[in-house]
Amino acid sequence: MAEQAEILKRFGGILRVEKPSKQELPLLPEARDFPQVVLRFAPNPDGPLTLGNARPAVLCDYYARRMNGRLILRFEDTSPSVKPPLKEAYDWIIEDLEWLGIHPDEVYYQSDRLQTYYKYAEKFIEKGFAYVCLCKPEEFRSFEKRGEPCPHRDQDPSLSLSLWEKMLNGGLNPGEAVVRVKTDMKHPNPAIRDWPALRIDVAKHPRVVGFRVWPLYNWSCAIDDYEMRVSHVIRGKEHLTNEVRQSYVFKYLNSPQPVSIHIGRVRLEGSVLSKSRIMRGLAEGAYTGLDDPRLGTLKALRRRGFKPEVIRRVVLEMGLNITESTVKWENLYAYNREAVDWEAERYYFVKNPFTMIVRSIPQQVEARLVRHPSRPELGYRNIVLKPLNGEAQLIVSSKDVENLAPGSRLRLMSLFNIEVEHVDPHSKTVKAFFKSLEVPEKSSGIKLIHWVLPSDAVKTVVLMPDASLVEGLGESHLTRLEPGRIIQLVRFGFCKVEKVSKNVVNLVFSHP
């Protein structure tokens, strides 16, 4: 098979050799009492999605498809003051998921569901599963610490109910009251003891107005997972104790609790993945935007030319592991190269240009530059070099010539071989003379360099991963590429075309 592919490639190069697909992840543990696999991805719309969010998102999507289930996207936007939702972030998230190939079957906004959370709260209070607590946070903490009930725990449900009314209608102010779910004041983990379910928050919300009581995470999450018949929850391990907290809600509802699977956090080597830090940096002007190449946002990765399947691949490779893992850029590069090499046409780009003056060129030379070394069927472009009195100018990269001694030989790829006579770093020029036309033997050790003709050069600016700009000259063919295309600048690296105009080409560097 590989041999056949090789032969075909030599003949027409139309066959792409597919790698065998990697191993499948194990199936999710069975969730008894649930008729269907239902998963939810539940981000807080307070910033852009990062590689870190991609982990649960991709896993949920993977299992929803794999196990013939449903995927729910749920915006958890119930903290108007502490984690204020961003109006734009809702769309960012949908876009980013779309890019990853994730199309949720249902979308919910928790800010639309406040009445639902109220309804259950009332029911819980009536039945004595929850109560309105008027303790100051510090006061309650001391009861919690000692494992003793606070004075409000055992008050009559009717009292709690009237306090609840006051919370809703303005008779109580933020910080004065909170609804607590009764758990176990002697629970070995103090964090579990009578946790707060709803509180008063009068800050403005970008989507809805007129509400002053907002559910806290464990309340809205448990109620929603219950109502939406979520069978499996895949989320970060920071939620480990929340699973226990929420178990009380399911117990009171007399309903099975979804199977929780906690996964470790993702770190991206040398990048910031924390939404709050990203948003802060953005506000301080440390980054140029959500897609600043230094960021680990999905938007930045997309801008840099990473394919969504590469993100999916690294996520699926990490699997359902609870241990934290660090993604190496090297790995992303390798996977993306594999994803992109086949489609990336090759072009010449000269960084830090030097002018090379070549004399003694016997005749006009036509360089045939193939678009892809492994795919001759993509064709080539001819670049004609017309010497004047045997002399011609070329543009080459400083790095390739600045330290060359007279007598050094070079091969200008697809063109001819030269011998250096003189290098002048100040004027950035190299004098050389024509040596021969034929491709040198591999054993000769003659270095191959690329070049651009002055008559065929366009200013090219490449945005690098550290947000610096590399300027140089590229061949004019670059101006014919549509934005979004992935190309390879020969001996420089893979880049994504961002913007082209007649006079300048803007690229974003992907990786070597």
Place this chain on the structure above:
RNA sequence: GCUCCGAUGGUGUAGCCCGGUCAAGCAUACGAGCCUCUCGAGCUCGGGGCGCGGGUUCAAAUCCCGCUCGGAGCACCA
């Protein structure tokens, strides 16, 4: 401090529940060679790992205990 988790080569993982077939598989990175008019791709080969210490057992990466290291939570955040 308290409550929980986790630990397989540089990195990410498979195996651990149900001990032997694991002198540990895969990917990537790395090294060598082949191929190639790119510092890209492809092909072949290679080096590299079960955190430490005890115990159970004929047999332990797998079970038990202790230690070390790492992580998470202990918010009227999600």
